[in-house]
Structures are given as C-alpha cells and as structure tokens.
Amino acid sequence: MFNARLAALLAVACAGGFCAPAHAQFPLTFSVNDNGFFTPFNAGNAGTVRYGDSVWIDCFAAQPFVLSQIDLGLATFNSQTAGTADIILTITDGDPSGFVFGTGRTLYEVTIPGVVLPEAPVADQPTLFTLSVPLPSVLTRGGCNNVGYSVRLANFNFAGSFGFQCSTANGQTLGFYTNNASFFNGNNWSLFAFGPNTITQIAQFTMTLSGAAFVPPAACSPADIANTDGETTLTGGGPDNAIDNGDFTAFFSAFFLGETDPARLVADIANTDGETVVEGAGPDGAVDNGDFTAFFAYFFLGCP
Numbered sequence: 001m002f003n004a005r006l007a008a009l010l011a012v013a014c015a016g017g018f019c020a021p022a023h024a025q026f027p028l029t030f031s032v033n034d035n036g037f038f039t040p041f042n043a044g045n046a047g048t049v050r051y052g053d054s055v056w057i058d059c060f061a062a063q064p065f066v067l068s069q070i071d072l073g074l075a076t077f078n079s080q081t082a083g084t085a086d087i088i089l090t091i092t093d094g095d096p097s098g099f100v101f102g103t104g105r106t107l108y109e110v111t112i113p114g115v116v117l118p119e120a121p122v123a124d125q126p127t128l129f130t131l132s133v134p135l136p137s138v139l140t141r142g143g144c145n146n147v148g149y150s151v152r153l154a155n156f157n158f159a160g161s162f163g164f165q166c167s168t169a170n171g172q173t174l175g176f177y178t179n180n181a182s183f184f185n186g187n188n189w190s191l192f193a194f195g196p197n198t199i200t201q202i203a204q205f206t207m208t209l210s211g212a213a214f215v216p217p218a219a220c221s222p223a224d225i226a227n228t229d230g231e232t233t234l235t236g237g238g239p240d241n242a243i244d245n246g247d248f249t250a251f252f253s254a255f256f257l258g259e260t261d262p263a264r265l266v267a268d269i270a271n272t273d274g275e276t277v278v279e280g281a282g283p284d285g286a287v288d289n290g291d292f293t294a295f296f297a298y299f300f301l302g303c304p
Contacts, residue, residue, distance in 0.1 A: 006070040019127045025068040029055045029175025030289070031167040033206045037075040037126045038164035038194075041153055050184035051164070052150030053205045054095035056176045059144040064214040064236045067091065067138040070149065073165030073206030075126040076117050076158070081156025087131070087151060091138055094146035097182040097189035101146040104189075108138045116151075116157045128165055130145070132208035139214060139236040147209060150182070169199045177204050217241060220303035222269045222276035223295050226250035231265045243302045251295050255287060270294035 040051060054081040057065055070091070090109045094102015112133065140147055150286040153162075169177060180191035181203035195201030219225070219239035230249040231237025240246075254266035274293040275281035284290075 006048075009270070023054065025212060026227070027174055027208055028057050028065060028067075028170070028211050029207070031073075031172045031175075031177070031206050031208070033073050033128065033167060034171040034198065035048075035166040035168045035204075037077065037128070037163065038166050038205070039075055039161035041064075041156070041162040042160070043156060046143075046153040046156035046162075048186040050096075050150050050152040051089060051205075052090075052092075052096035052148055052182040052184070053164075053203070053207070054092075054100055054146060054148035054178050054182075055172075055209065056101055056178075056206070057140065057145035057147065057209070063157040063233055064140045064142045065145050065211050066214050067135045067140065067147065067209060067211040069210040070103055070133050071133055071208040072131045072149075072151075073128065073134070073209070074131050075128050075163055075165050076120045077126045077161045077163075079119050079158060079160030080118075080121045081159055082119045083156075084114050085156045085158060085162065086154040087112045087115050087265050088154060089133055090150045090152075091135065092148040092150065093141050095148040095178065095180075095183075095191075096150040097148075097191060098177050099182070099189065099191055100180065101144060102141070103147065104148065106133060107140075108139040111154070113155075117162055120160055125165070134151075135211075138211075141236050142234045148182075150184070152184075159216075159268070166194075167206045169204070169206045170204055172204065175209070177202065181205060181215075216239075221298045221301065222278060223247055223251070223298035224303065225266060225269065231278040234263055234266060236287075241303060243299055248299065257294065267295070269290050 088111050090106045093105045098104030118127045179202045193203045220241045224239040226232045226246045227237040227240040227245040230246040232250050256262040267287045270276045270290045271281045272286040272290040274290040276294050
C-alpha cells in the first residue's frame with residue numbers, strides 16, 4: 001500500500017539533504033493551506049465523481065516546462081479508523097473540464113493503489129496529509145503553461161469523507177491560481193467556487209508542482225525545427241536530431257500563418273538572404289523567402 005505519511009516524511013528527508021531526487025527539479029507553483037478543507041468524496045459517491053483544479057505557471061515564458069512531481073494537500077474527516085483507496089490522478093492541459101485555460105487533454109494518468117487514508121477521530125477536525133506523486137517528465141504545452149489535475153477514486157474503503165486542503169488567493173505564492181475548481185458528476189464537467197469573494201472564497205486546492213523549463217535537444221541542422229510528429233518547442237516538442245516530415249509539416253504550417261501570429265516565427269531560420277546560423281547569420285525576426293530557400297536547402301541535405 002502507498003503510505004502518504006511515509007511519502008511526506010521521505011520528501012522532508014530529501015529536502016534536508018539525506019537523499020537526492022532522480023531529476024533536478026524546483027517548485028513551479030506553490031500554495032499553502034490557509035482556507036480550511038473540502039472533503040466531498042465518501043462511500044456513496046467515490047465510484048462516480050471526480051474533482052479537479054488548475055494553475056498556470058508563467059505566461060511570460062513561451063517555452064514548455066517539464067513536470068517532475070506534484071504534491072497534493074489532502075484531508076480526511078469524521079472517521080475513527082484509517083482506510084484505503086486507489087487514487088487515479090490525471091494531469092491535463094489546463095483545467096480537466098476544458099472550460100478554463102487549455103484543452104483539458106490528458107497529458108499523463110497514473111493509478112496509485114492502496115493509498116492510506118488516515119483516521120480523523122477528533123470531532124469537527126480534519127486530518128491533513130500530503131501525497132507526493134513523481135511525474136515522468138510530463139511536458140506542458142507552452143504559452144501560459146496551464147496545468148490541471150483531477151482525482152477520482154476506486155476501491156474506496158473508508159468510513160469518513162476524503163478530499164482536499166484549500167487555499168485562498170493569497171495562499172498562492174508561486175504561479176497563478178484560477179478562481180474555480182471543477183467537478184465531474186459522472187456525465188458532465190462543471191465549475192464551482194465556494195462563494196463570490198475572489199480572495200477568500202475561490203475554490204483552490206492546495207498543491208505544489210515541481211519541474212524545470214524544457215530545454216530542447218540541439219538541432220542537427222537549421223531545418224531541424226520539430227520532432228517526428230511536427231511538434232516544435234511551442235507545442236512541447238522541438239529538434240530531434242533528424243530531418244523528416246515532422247520538420248516539413250512544422251515549417252510550412254508556421255510559414256503560412258498570419259504575419260502577426262507569433263507562432264509564425266517557428267519558420268524564421270535565416271535572414272532575408274537565406275543565411276542561417278551555419279553561415280554566421282540566422283533568424284532575423286521576419287519570415288520571408290530567405291527562410292523558404294534556406295529550409296529547402298538544408299532539408300534535402302539531411303543531418304550531418
């Protein structure tokens with residue numbers, strides 16, 4: 001069984017220098033529990049409902065981020081005994097509902113079996129704990145780098161209720177919160193807040209997201225601008241040391257975008273004379289025939 005208390009202790013031990021994480025990471029978003037708790041899961045609905053929330057990392061950084069861990073602030077309530085549940089965690093592009101910043105598309109999903117839900121024996125008092133979940137280099141989609149997550153349960157075996165620690169707007173000290181959390185009733189998604197006050201009554205679940213800025217591999221050629229799926233650094237991909245149809249598709253998709261679309265600059269690989277970084281020049285902030293000529297020249301040369 002996955003013991004949330006043990007995971008929290010191990011996280012503290014690592015922070016104290018007793019062990020090192022497998023991948024370098026630092027907090028990208030951070031919120032504290034300064035607004036009570038919300039425990040909507042119980043034996044009657046645990047097999048049906050799902051709850052989610054979202055944040056955005058940085059609208060001033062166009063590149064994606066690599067997510068390495070999420071720490072969820074969780075809570076149990078009104079039970080004299082501990083229990084267990086399988087937690088299905090889904091990381092999404094923006095809020096899982098698809099209604100707030102992003103598509104809601106799944107980026108990663110994992111089932112954590114047998115999570116220990118600690119007893120909450122004191123009347124009107126929750127038991128708070130942290131569930132730390134490693135993420136296998138999950139890539140955000142660039143732009144504002146909106147990240148959502150949702151929790152659903154299976155094999156729920158607990159006498160009380162289970163859910164989330166909550167934060168106010170002031171409790172989000174790194175990254176940017178959204179006012180609403182999301183709820184799936186078994187058929188449809190909806191959004192909710194705890195009231196109209198946009199500081200103290202937002203629905204924000206306490207969470208820390210860790211990772212680092214995505215650094216694409218070095219390009220083997222000026223024409224190496226995307227991976228084999230045509231994904232560039234703006235869409236979570238980038239050079240992959242190969243010249244193929246992914247680069248062809250990405251270049252022409254960008255080349256024919258509107259002149260004011262910043263994504264068009266993916267095709268800016270040369271100056272107006274077609275000189276790239278190989279010739280000591282390179283992108284000049286404009287997409288024109290120089291880029292067109294350079295791309296074709298290097299495309300047919302392939303990687304060295």
